[in-house]
Amino acid sequence: MSRGRDIGEAIVRPRLSIPGRIALLLLALFGLLPIYWLASTAFMKKEAVFALDRPLFPVDPTLENFIGFFQNDALLQNLANSFIVSIGTAVLSVLVGGLMAYSLSKFRYRGRNPIMFMFLIGQLIPGALLLISLYLMLSSAGLLYTYTALIISFTTFTLPLVVFLLKGIIDGLPDDILEAAKVDGLSRIATMFQIVFPLVVPGLITAAMFAFMRGWSDLLFALTLAGPDKQTLPAGLTQAFIREGTADWPALMAASLITSLPLAIIFILLQRYFVSGLASGAVKG
Amino acid sequence: MQQAILDRPATREPIEPQSRRRTTLGAKDRTFGFMIALPAVLLFLVIAIYPLVSSIGTSLYDQSLLRPDRTFVGFDNYTAIFGEFMARLGTTLTFATLATIFPVLLGVALAVLLNARMRGRNILRGTLMLPWLLPGVVVSFLWAWIFNDSYGVLNHLLTMVGLPEVSMLGNPTGAMAAVVIAKTWHSFPWIMVVALSVLQTLPSEQLEAATIDGATRSQRFRYISLPHIVGPVALVATLEFIYNFGNFDTIFVMTGGGPGDSTTTLAVSLYQLAFGSYELGKASAMGVLWLILLAIISSAYLLLNRRLEKR
Numbered sequence: 353m354s355r356g357r358d359i360g361e362a363i364v365r366p367r368l369s370i371p372g373r374i375a376l377l378l379l380a381l382f383g384l385l386p387i388y389w390l391a392s393t394a395f396m397k398k399e400a401v402f403a404l405d406r407p408l409f410p411v412d413p414t415l416e417n418f419i420g421f422f423q424n425d426a427l428l429q430n431l432a433n434s435f436i437v438s439i440g441t442a443v444l445s446v447l448v449g450g451l452m453a454y455s456l457s458k459f460r461y462r463g464r465n466p467i468m469f470m471f472l473i474g475q476l477i478p479g480a481l482l483l484i485s486l487y488l489m490l491s492s493a494g495l496l497y498t499y500t501a502l503i504i505s506f507t508t509f510t511l512p513l514v515v516f517l518l519k520g521i522i523d524g525l526p527d528d529i530l531e532a533a534k535v536d537g538l539s540r541i542a543t544m545f546q547i548v549f550p551l552v553v554p555g556l557i558t559a560a561m562f563a564f565m566r567g568w569s570d571l572l573f574a575l576t577l578a579g580p581d582k583q584t585l586p587a588g589l590t591q592a593f594i595r596e597g598t599a600d601w602p603a604l605m606a607a608s609l610i611t612s613l614p615l616a617i618i619f620i621l622l623q624r625y626f627v628s629g630l631a632s633g634a635v636k637g
Numbered sequence: 638m639q640q641a642i643l644d645r646p647a648t649r650e651p652i653e654p655q656s657r658r659r660t661t662l663g664a665k666d667r668t669f670g671f672m673i674a675l676p677a678v679l680l681f682l683v684i685a686i687y688p689l690v691s692s693i694g695t696s697l698y699d700q701s702l703l704r705p706d707r708t709f710v711g712f713d714n715y716t717a718i719f720g721e722f723m724a725r726l727g728t729t730l731t732f733a734t735l736a737t738i739f740p741v742l743l744g745v746a747l748a749v750l751l752n753a754r755m756r757g758r759n760i761l762r763g764t765l766m767l768p769w770l771l772p773g774v775v776v777s778f779l780w781a782w783i784f785n786d787s788y789g790v791l792n793h794l795l796t797m798v799g800l801p802e803v804s805m806l807g808n809p810t811g812a813m814a815a816v817v818i819a820k821t822w823h824s825f826p827w828i829m830v831v832a833l834s835v836l837q838t839l840p841s842e843q844l845e846a847a848t849i850d851g852a853t854r855s856q857r858f859r860y861i862s863l864p865h866i867v868g869p870v871a872l873v874a875t876l877e878f879i880y881n882f883g884n885f886d887t888i889f890v891m892t893g894g895g896p897g898d899s900t901t902t903l904a905v906s907l908y909q910l911a912f913g914s915y916e917l918g919k920a921s922a923m924g925v926l927w928l929i930l931l932a933i934i935s936s937a938y939l940l941l942n943r944r945l946e947k948r
Binding site for chain 1: 682764785
């Protein structure tokens, strides 16, 4: 058996030829060298990167760039804001998106198709097209420059994502389970909270993490709707380093690493789900 | 694709088709289904659909962040910004097209290469996901640093091997190339993962049968693997194009739309009009014209999506 399978495997997955290996090496270098440069600059001294004989690796590594970040009150506030807003976005999206997904997946009613269409289109609307109206709306509601403003605006792109991700997962639940719950005399609400959602907890967590990551990474809304006190790291970093023209590159790279770290941790925890979520096409790249 | 998340229990007895089962649900079930949809529907109507519609209204007014009152001007905003819209549209199309083609080529190439048998394949695939993981602003900071004229590592390396330095962010062509490269680097892992997972669903019998019939390796790729991944890749490419069309962070952080307005795409231009010049009416008019284009491109995506689902 194993021999036959080996031959099949060799056909389906041949070994790489020499040109193939060289191509892979070059592409992998393009993918990975910038990561190396991000990490290694973060550990360099500011003077070192401006020197004539600037090294390609941190010869005299330092933590001063990271320490500098944690001594900067504005950036720390940005970091806290990022957590508050991204968690808020994830919770809101999964709460209403989970109900929506269950509804789309297991129920048929008039208006279901238009609703599904609305969210399908919703995935494609760029933030810039909502920006001005959201600004005016939030402004007249007295919500401009609040956490709520950011959570609401982030939800415009996380909600469709969460709905379709969870719909795909709940679709996989056999209808028998629901029938059985009905026969057992469980109410519809109890079925939902005691049977359906507990069965898809990994999916709910994955969806929450995706929403968190998308909120964490947004720049446009953070720059325009949050104001200096409530803005998240991407907006804070853009203003602190780029707009003011002070290009302290090692400090910026260290701050970038810190900004990316939560996402890397989430990725490592959920790598398995990421690949299937990405591959299902439900998730934006 | 979701089996990984939720393994379906083995079926012991034949289940009636789902669609039939669902239509037997009672009226109360239908009401319940509708009720639990309401929170999301109402929320999305208020925060996304209403803003989209109301921007059409705003586009008909002379409205500024600097003045509390607004005056109706009909289509004046449209005539005022039309020339600029067309210019920005050209830039946007250039960026969106290039920043879609390169990640697709790169992602598919990597998927095919990584589909081969080799040691360390999973580690390589995992680490190559890293660029996708980074927030857009981080990608922009990083590439702005790499391309920095005076101290960037690109010019440093070029000098070391005796080649002339290049100025990327200082001239129009270089700046466009720079943002396309940065966006390519950010997007290729997504395409790679999609293409790789589709390649892995290819039934091995087909490839084996073709081999027995004497098909060479390149023929197997050309006539079996490639047709197999073309549909899903076209779908993600269309999505990628739509997202690139609306990209803001990559360009805004790296070039701010410059030098001059050589990299000012619609998103950057709309932002500058609204929050740089405070011209909300004109910015909205630009948005409405963009919305019309988006509707056309989105229809293409939806059609493609439907065709693939039927397959």
